[in-house]
Amino acid sequence: MTNKVLVEANQLKMYFPIKSGIIKRTVGHVKAVDDVSLKVYEGESLGIVGESGSGKSTLGRMLLRLLEPTSGEVFFDGDNLSALPKRQVRPYRRDMQMVFQDPYASLNPRMSIGDLLEEPMLVHQTVRDRGERRRKAEELLEIVGLPMQSYNKYPHEFSGGQRQRVGIARALSTNPRFIIGDEPVSALDVSIQSQVLNLMKDLQKQFHLTYVFIAHDLSVVKHISDRVAVMYLGRVVEIARKKDMYHKPLHPYSEALIGAVPSTDVTKKRKRVVLEGELPSPASPPKGCAFRTRCPHAHARCKEERPEMVEVNPEHFAACHLYTNEDGSLKRGVGVV
Ligand code: SF4
Secondary structure: OOOOEEEEEEEEEEEEEEEEOOOOEEEEEEEEEEEEEEEEEOOOEEEEEOOOOOOHHHHHHHHOOOOOOOEEEEEEOOEEHHHOOHHHHHHHHOOEEEEOOOOOOOOOOOOOHHHHHHHHHHHOOOOOOHHHHHHHHHHHHHHOOOOHHHHHOOHHHOOHHHHHHHHHHHHHOOOOOEEEEEOOOOOOOHHHHHHHHHHHHHHHHHHOOEEEEEEOOHHHHHHHOOEEEEEEOOEEEEEEEHHHHHHOOOOHHHHHHHHOOOOOOOOOOOOOOOOOOOOOOOOOOOOOOOOOOOOOOOOHHHHHOOOOOEEEEOOEEEOOHHHEOOOOOEOOOOOOO
């Protein structure tokens, strides 16, 4: 990981309109992502975690401009992609790829593995020569640990784990710098998950990749991330280096998520915080702090004022009134590690 910012989200919002009646009038909005700003440093792996409905996949798609944000900006290597017409974003697409959650749905069943791997090279015109494309596809198969004969086979002839290896090879086929893994192992058997995660870790080193790794499972993110961001109802509520997040979470929601991860160290007992209630609807999030309906520390201020993200400890940010005074300054004693 370097100090160079490769990808930056600036106040990203994605509001989906709720339509009603015969004339489909807009009666409200689902705030899937609500004012998210974050930086991804070159060479790092940033884990993004949250329950389903927290907005993490929508955020991932906006970072790749697969979804147009309602407002906000995305920068890639210093260039403002949001200011560019779609046509001009195309050259950036080869640098930014995605590995999808469902290796069954994301691969066209009528295309051979060879065609699936060569298609992005054709679309982005990264390899124009046919023979060269085939050589590269075979090389990719080897890199992801699949036999060369896979080239002429079809997706249905492979297991889930093997299909996800094809998905990873396809993402690598344009020599990207940045890959988003959108729950890339959650559809796989637990026994296969660590093999795919280890492969992704090795590839990151080998090809100097930068990752955003989206998951609902903190134990998966722990395996692969350098930093972790926790999302709740469309907002990032905490972001920190992995060790700080797992050993000293600041936000009550992160604390609850981490408390639910089984510890492999029997000498360390984790404080369990039981989350009460369901995730509220993003169409009508609670006023003030969106987590207040489930938070064991909720108090009067939480009902009135939405907490802003503050740097509580070095490189450890949280959005929670437990750490700030009403004027926004850090509380006495907070900020000492
Ligand atoms: Fe809990 Fe209040 Fe902090 Fe929200 S701001 S997490 S309700 S203590």
